[in-house]
Amino acid sequence: MSLYNNIFDAHAHYDDKWFDDDRFELLENIHTKGVCGIVNNAVDLKTAKTCIEYAEKYDFMYAAVGFHPENLENIPDNYLEQLAQLSKHKKVVAIGETGLDYHWDIPKDLQKRVFEEQIRLSLDLEMPLIVHDREAHGDVYDLLRKYKPNALVHCFSGSVELMREAVRMGMYISLGVTVLRLPRKFRLTGFCLKPTLRIWRPCRSVASVATAL
Helix, strand or coil, rough: CCCCCCCEEECCCCHHHHHHCCCHHHHHHHHHHHHCCCCECCCCCHHHHHHHHHHHHCCCCCEECCCHHCCCCCCCHHHHHHHHHCCCCCCCCEEEEEECCCCCCCCCHHHHHHHHHHHHHHHHHHHCCCEEEEECCCHHHHHHHHHHHEEEEEECCHHHHHHHHHHHHCCCCCCCCCHHHHHHHHHHHHHHCCCCCCEEEHHHHHHEEECCC
């Protein structure tokens, strides 16, 4: 029996291969862990359709549709039109997961173009944006400052100063367990001691906190 019954997981990937063995058993019983809602995030068009399929299957699940920076190979020219069409589904609640990832050798110009296009799409559709930022803080925040989307910066890994800036712009941040691996990150957790929203990823995942301090 869970201590909580109102946990809303705003960033999940239950379509991932790691859940292949027990995905539906887990989802059928996830309410016993205190989870009342989930947003399953796509990384490309194929997973976007799968996320919608799962959202149709479970009342408590919703979908985000978008292109992750690691999934840009062979991205179709009309991907924005396809995302816009998918976003019309009643269970689609956000654009994402999208952003920049400079850890991997993926052309930065392509990443920035696709990220900026999806930011604009989220604004055009008046939908929230779920942002991935890995080793790309400067370029990510340049675009967030430019457009100021209604965003959740997923698995935040920047400085306290960047966190404060995101919050001042009205955005949410989420902290994963990786934030505790470096001593300099402890200040981040201190900044987030008064969360307004808790997000827990059950099973093979990590605790997160989203805050609008």
